[in-house]
Amino acid sequence: MTQSPAPLPPPPQRRHLREAASLTQDQVAERMGVTRETVHAWESGRTTPRGRRREAYAKLLASLTKADMVTNTQEAAPPPQVTVRLNQKPNPGRAVSAPTPTPATRTPAVPVSTPTPVSTHGPAAVSVPVPVPETEPETKSAPLTPAQAFDALYAFCAPALVRQAYLLSGRRELARESVERAFQLAWQRWPEVAVDRDPAGWVRATAYEYALSPWHRFRPRYRHPEPPPADASDRALLDVLLTLPAPYRRTLLLYDGIGLDLPETAAETEASTPAAANRLLNAREAVAARLPELASPAALHRRLAEVASAERLRAAEPATVRVGSERRARFWTRAAIAFTVAIIGATALTVRTAPTRYEPPVPPGETVRGIPPRSAPGTLSQAELDLRAKLRSGILHGPQRLIPLAE
Incomplete structure (x- = not known):
């Protein structure tokens, strides 16, 4: 039969148990043999451990649950009783005080004052409950401004993202540029990123897309390869990663x-x-074929972390990234405004100078053949001369010329 996986508490309770035991994510990661990002993913509910890690993590949370139950039991215990005997001479060298609480209760020491005696007839023992004040509510810190929240996200994700982008692209400068562009885009869309379920995943996906873009090969600054890592084993693993297709490399x-x-x-x-x-299986087979010592996923995970950490890759300051994002946004906004104004101006000029009616163009002259050329008029004959003289002599001026003559 298949063994059912060890039960785990809900993700919010995992973080509560760790914080109740005063443990950091780095300490839990060291105990489990994983990275801090993995523990953070377990506590946020993005991932769930599998196999032996799940069993070890369940045992750790179970031990933390027992410790938390003991702590709650001690906190819920009744207040300590202090027995004060009346009519007894006080010992100047001995002060009456309440029992010091254990560190698990985390309650401050409470001074005990002797109550006013009710009766002085004979020695008597009176049990006086010591009031333990309730823990003062924690002062709610002021909400973070958008710039502070962005800086916190940048400080948490940027160093690791630069190393991851280096494993994807094999270029140090491109890795820094990818992370910087991703966070610049995140700052431009901060209202959307701030309410995202996984802001770190949003930035990581953007940085990976930029680092794996095929258009970088046409840029002059990225045409020549960068110097490889100094260590031979690191250089061999990076060469194997860069020979994998981009989707396989990203999945691995x-x-x-x-x-x-x-x-x-x-x-x-x-x-x-x-x-x-x-x-994933094809990428693992390709890596194991050239590097047999990395056939185990645990060994591959360790070597990837070592190769990424061997390079001194530093991300820019968060303030610099925010300023660069704002400058880029202003530049593209002004460019869009200028382009829109140019289109509007060209349209207005076209409307102003365009003709209101259509005038067909005059066709060019053509030579017409088959028609005899026009001859020049020659001298008039005698009959034509007589006719011209008669017409000229018969012309009348004034209204009379409009009245026909009777024959």
């Missing part, structure tokens, strides 16, 4: 490098779950 980095689950890897690479699984 997301699953074996970062530790995302297979459905989340498929969603981020915009592929189906079976397609993502096939890409």
Whole structure:
């Protein structure tokens, strides 16, 4: 029979148990043998551990649950009783105080004051409950401004994203540029990114898309390869990664490098779950064929982290990224306004200078053949001369010329 996986508490309770035990994500990651980003993904509910890691994580949370239950039991215990005997001479060298609470209760020491005696007839023992003040509510911190929230996200994601982009592209400068462009776009769309379910995943997907863009090969600054890593093993692994197709390389980095689950890897690479699984298996086979010592996923995960950490890749300051994003947004806004004004001006000029009616163009002259040329008039004959003289002599001036003559 198939053994059912170990049960895990809900993601919010996982973080609560860790914080109740005063443990950081780095400490939990060291115990589990994973990275801090993996623990963060487990606590946020984006991924779920599998196999032995799931069992070890369930045992750790179970131990933290027991410790938290003991702490709650101690906090819910009744207040300590202090027995004060009346009519007894006080010992100046001994002060009456309440028992010091254990560190698990996390309550401050409470001074005990001797109550006013009710009766002085004979020695008597009175149990006086020591009031333990309730813990003061934590002061709610002011909400972060958009710039502060962006800087916090940048400080958390940028260093790791630069190393991941270097594994994808094999270029240090392109890795820095990819992360910077991704965060610039995130700052431009901050209202959308701030309410996203996974802002870090949004920025990571944008940086990966920019780093894997095929148009970088046409840029002059990226036509020549960069110097490879100094270590021979690191250089061999990077060469194998760069020979893989871009979708295979991205799937391998997301699953074996970062530790995302297979459905989340498929969603981020915009592929189906079976397609993502096939890409992962083919990428692992290609790496194992050239580097047999990395056939194990755990060894591959460790080597990817070592290769990425070997390079000193530093991201820009968050303030610089925000200023660059604002400058880029202003530039493109002004360019769009100028282009729109140019189109409007050209349209207005066309309307102003266009003719209101159609005038067909005059066709060019053509030579007409078959018609005899026009001869010049010659001298008049005698009959024509007589006729002309008669017409000229018979012309009348004034109204009379309009009246026909009787024959």
